[in-house]
Amino acid sequence: MAFPLDPDTVSHGIQLSVAPVFLLTAVSGMIAAVAGRLARIIDRARTVEQHIKHQTHPEETDANYAELAELRTRGLLANSCIALLTLCGILIGVTIMVLFLGETIDFPGLRISIITFLGGVGCFLLALLCFMAETLIATRLLNFARKKA
Secondary structure, eight states: OOOOOOHHHHHHHHHHHHTTHHHHHHHHHHHHHHHHHHHHHHHHHHHHHHHHHTOOOHHHHHHHHHHHHHHHHHHHHHHHHHHHHHHHHHHHHHHHHHHHHHHHSSOOOHHHHHHHHHHHHHHHHHHHHHHHHHHHHHHHTOOOOOOOO
């Protein structure tokens, strides 16, 4: 495996492998957003658990347990989203490496790069679906009705 000494080949390899980096930027932004939502879900679950410990009315306790169940579902969706985004980032990173190696040395990785890129995009789309489901569950709880004075 001989590395090229031609600067044009290396330059073209870098240009080719930089394009998927923009997807990595989107992935990192999504991970930050979902991690923030997950932190708020955990904080709310801890608050609801404290309310359950100090309540005496069974109907309020039932409502709190129902909210905890929804928070658990939202947490699972957020965790799934983060896992899919992480896998997406790994696959896109492998794509970048394979594209660079394929351009700079004699490495036949075209099929690998196709599979890893499409896998990464697929993971990103699934993560977006998890994010949408989590936000739909979260907004279902909202009630903007005005109280009568």
